[in-house]
Amino acid sequence: MNLAKVDSLFWKGKKVFLTGHTGFKGSWLSLWLSSMGAEVAGYALAPNTTPNLFDVLNIKGQIKTSHIADIRNLEILKSAMLEASPDILIHMAAQPLVRYSYENPVETYAVNVMGTVNVLESARKIQSLRATVVVTTDKCYENKEWVWGYRENEPMGGHDPYSNSKGCAELVTSAYRQSFFNLADNHNAVASARAGNVIGGGDWSIDRLIPDAIKAFEANQSLTIRNPLATRPWQHVLEPLSGYLILAQGLYEKGGSLASGWNFGPRDEDNRSVQEVIDLMISGWGGAAQWERDGAGQPHEANLLKLDCSKARQQLGWVPKWDLETAIKKIVEWQKSFQGNANMRDVSLAQINQYTNT
Ligand SMILES: NC(=O)c1ccc[n+]([C@@H]2O[C@H](COP(=O)([O-])OP(=O)(O)OC[C@H]3O[C@@H](n4cnc5c(N)ncnc54)[C@H](O)[C@@H]3O)[C@@H](O)[C@H]2O)c1
Structure with a gap:
């Protein structure tokens, strides 16, 4: 098996329409794509935290167009996509938080399900x-709370509105693929990508473990953890992003044979408990950081969740590169550089280079 690489020559000059470019993953991906010479048109809402990675990296100044608009608005989305006339579409815009989805299920389904319909509907015209x-x-x-990793051909499900809305987005993608794409008169190869719990420098989202930990450590407060024994497939943000890029390269070059669902998770050893991740963060951060358990009743969240990534390894040559220890080191390095007023574009580009050269 040949290991695949993100090919900067491939991306040079490619027109990419990226939804969710103002978010955590979207800002990293915008930086990576623009550093390779891709022409990125972004489409998303304005960032909703201060600070936020989009502004810290000055993404607006580096990409071709930044549309600040809602994916629920089909007409605006259609005209933005038509104007960009992209070669490649990466759809990441979403309401991505489980607990928020319990409080706002209607919004979560509207953005994640009908938003995906609108994105694919707009794509039909391009x-x-x-x-x-x-x-x-x-x-x-469909989470069975078992020890094995889920394979791409297993049933969709989702207990909470967020997870379920993403299962629905998968079904929407599959129906659109079969009904409208990769036909004699349409050469758009449509795939979906399922990644794990993403961590990395520059995430200021609410209600996520690493951002909450950094906030607590910086304020010299004890971190409160909801579910210390839950295991998650932890991975550095550059891991799934490299998977999306390699998948897009493959779809572009090979077409419909790769148009299906793909898992991009960490190695088995990096399916670790929340408590282990926090212990690693504490030893990396240093000082007097500590955590305690949140005794309050919590809405249901999956306890055991693992992905089987044999398909990406065999058919795309994609393998995870940075283990959890490396990912945590990179987060601490990034956050401490930010505290020290370093040029965060340079720091982030250096991490992308280190990742691609690993
Ligand atoms: N962060 C993770 O651990 C993780 C894990 C698996 C999958 N994902 C998925 O990756 C994608 C990106 O997640 P993230 O962590 O960067 O989240 P994020 O909250 O940082 O970014 C979400 C992006 O979606 C945009 N968005 C939200 N609602 C929108 C709307 N109505 N119209 C237009 N844009 C809208 C936001 O403006 C932002 O750009 C999401 O699809 C998420 O479900 C994330």
């Missing part, structure tokens, strides 16, 4: 499109 990657999540599978 003759230039050759590859589309729809980003969902490991949580899209």
Whole structure:
């Protein structure tokens, strides 16, 4: 098996329409794509935290167009995509938080399900499109709380509105693929990508473990953890992003044979408990950081969740590169550089280079 690489020559000059470019993963991906010479048109809502990675990296100044608009608005989305006439579409815009989805189920379904319908509906009109990657999540599978990793051909499900909305987005993608794409008169190869719990420098989202930990450590407060024994497939943000890029390269070059669902998770050893991750963060951060358990009743969240990534390894040559210890080191390095007022674009580009050269 040949190990695949993100091919900067491939991306040079490619027109990419990226939804969710103002978010955590979207900002890293915008930086990576623009550093390779891709022409990125982004489409998302304005960032909703201060600070946020989009502004810290000055993404707006580096990509071709930044549309600040809602994916629920089909007409605006259609005209933005037509104007960009992209070769490649990567759809990442979503309401991505489990607990928020319990409080706002209607909004979560509207953005994640009808938003995906709107993105694929807009894509139908774009003759230039050759590859589309729809980003969902490991949580899209029907969770059986078992020790084995889920394979791409297992049933969709999702207990909570977020997970379930992503299962629905997978079904929407599959129906659109079969009904409208990769036919004699349409050469857009449409795939979906299911990744694990992403961590990395520059995530200021609410209600996520690493951002919460950093906030607590910086304020010299004890971190409160909801579910210390839950295991998750932890991975550095550059891991799934490299998977999306390699998948898009493959779709573009090989077409419909790769148009299906793909898992991009960490190695087995990196399916670890929340408590282990926090212990690693504490030893990396240093000082007097500590955590305690949140005794309050919590809404249901999956306890055991693992992905089987044999298909990506065998058919795309994609393998995870950075283990959890390395990922945590990179987060601490990034956050401490940010505290020290370093040029975060340079720091982030250096991490992308280190990742690609690993
Ligand atoms: N972070 C993770 O651990 C993780 C894990 C698996 C999958 N994912 C998926 O990856 C994608 C990106 O996640 P993230 O962590 O960067 O989240 P994020 O919250 O940082 O970014 C979400 C992006 O979606 C945009 N968005 C939200 N609602 C929108 C709307 N109505 N119209 C237009 N844009 C809208 C936001 O503006 C932002 O750009 C999501 O699809 C998420 O479900 C994330």
